[in-house]
Amino acid sequence: MFKRRSLLIFFLFILGILLLTGCFLTKTFMVTFDSQGGSAVESQTVKLGGLVTEPAVPTKTNYSFGGWYKESGCINVWDFDSDIVIDDLTLYARWVSSTYTVTFDKNDSAATGTMTVQTMASGTTAKLIACAFTKTGWTFAGWATTPEGTVTYADEASYTIGTASVILYAKWAPPTTYSIRDIGPAGGLIFYDKGNYSGDPSWRYLEAAPSDQSTGTVWGCYETEITGADGSLVGTGKQNTMDILAECTTDDIAADQCRDCTLGGYNDWFLPSKDELYWIRANLKDAGVGNFESNYYWSSSEFDVSLAWDQSFGTGTYYLSSKNINLRVRAVRAF
Structure with a gap:
C-alpha cells in the first residue's frame, strides 16, 4: 500500500513538472x-x-x-x-x-579660384557659400543648374537640397562694352571687337599694350619648324605664342617679350598673329594712337623653318622675314 502511494505521488510530481515545463x-x-x-x-x-x-x-x-x-x-x-x-x-x-553635397563649378577656363564643397542634410535649407571664383573683367552673375543654363540662384542665396548631390555652375556677366581705341582693362588700347563673346576661354575684344615690348629682337628658332605656330587669322595669336614658347629654346625671343609682360595687373599677353597685327595698324597706328613706330613688327605667324610674317607699320605691307633678324614687338591680350 505504501509503495503504491509513493509511486502515485512520484507520478503526479513528474506530471506536474512536465505540465509546468510545457507551459513555459x-x-x-x-x-x-x-x-x-x-x-x-x-x-x-x-x-x-x-x-x-x-x-x-x-x-x-x-x-x-x-x-x-x-x-x-x-x-x-x-x-x-x-x-x-x-x-x-x-x-x-x-x-x-542623409547628407548630400553642393559642388561649385567655375564654368569657364578663364575663371580662377577654388571653393569648398558644401554639405547639407537632405531636405534642409541653407545659405550657399559666397562665390570665391573670379574672372578678369567679368562679373559673377549667379549660379545655374546646368553649364548652359540661366541664373537660378544669386550669390549666397538660400538653397534647399533634395535627395541627391548637385553641381552649380557659375554664370559670368560680360564687362562694359568697349569701342575701338577705348582704354582696356589692362590699360592698353582696344583694337578689335568681334561682336560677341565666344571661344574657350571666351573673349570678344583684343587689347594692345600701350608701348612696345622690344625695339628689336628675333622671332627665334631659325631653321626649326614650330608645330602649330602657323595660324594667321584673328584669334590664333595666343595659340601661336603658346606653341612657340613650348618648342623654341632660343633665349629672349619675341614671344618671350610678350609672355614676360605684366601690365595693369594682367600677365596674359601674347604675340599677335598676322591678321591681328593688321588690325593693330588699321585701328591704332593709322589713327595716330598707341605710340607705334613706322617700322617693322613681328607677328606670331610662322611661314616655314626660316621665315615668319611681319608687317611694316609705315606702309602696311606684309613681309616674310628671316626668323633671326631683329624687329619690334607689341604684345596684345584677349578678353
Whole structure:
C-alpha cells in the first residue's frame, strides 16, 4: 500500500513538472517595432527564448535606416543572431539624416579660384557659400543648374537640397562694352571687337599694350619648324605664342617679350598673329594712337623653318622675314 502511494505521488510530481515545463516552453511574447516616423513594420509573436526575425528595412524620407535598438534613444543595438526574447518588448528604429553635397563649378577656363564643397542634410535649407571664383573683367552673375543654363540662384542665396548631390555652375556677366581705341582693362588700347563673346576661354575684344615690348629682337628658332605656330587669322595669336614658347629654346625671343609682360595687373599677353597685327595698324597706328613706330613688327605667324610674317607699320605691307633678324614687338591680350 505504501509503495503504491509513493509511486502515485512520484507520478503526479513528474506530471506536474512536465505540465509546468510545457507551459513555459509554449509561452509566447509580442515583439513590436517602433519605426519612429518611418514606414510601418509588422509585430511578431516569439516563443520564450526565441530569436526575433529581422524584418524588412523600413523607409523614411530624407533618412537612412541605422538599425534596431532596445530603447527609443537608440543606445543598445538589438542583435538578431544572439539576443533572445524573455518578455514582451519593443524595438526602435534608428535614423540617420542623409547628407548630400553642393559642388561649385567655375564654368569657364578663364575663371580662377577654388571653393569648398558644401554639405547639407537632405531636405534642409541653407545659405550657399559666397562665390570665391573670379574672372578678369567679368562679373559673377549667379549660379545655374546646368553649364548652359540661366541664373537660378544669386550669390549666397538660400538653397534647399533634395535627395541627391548637385553641381552649380557659375554664370559670368560680360564687362562694359568697349569701342575701338577705348582704354582696356589692362590699360592698353582696344583694337578689335568681334561682336560677341565666344571661344574657350571666351573673349570678344583684343587689347594692345600701350608701348612696345622690344625695339628689336628675333622671332627665334631659325631653321626649326614650330608645330602649330602657323595660324594667321584673328584669334590664333595666343595659340601661336603658346606653341612657340613650348618648342623654341632660343633665349629672349619675341614671344618671350610678350609672355614676360605684366601690365595693369594682367600677365596674359601674347604675340599677335598676322591678321591681328593688321588690325593693330588699321585701328591704332593709322589713327595716330598707341605710340607705334613706322617700322617693322613681328607677328606670331610662322611661314616655314626660316621665315615668319611681319608687317611694316609705315606702309602696311606684309613681309616674310628671316626668323633671326631683329624687329619690334607689341604684345596684345584677349578678353
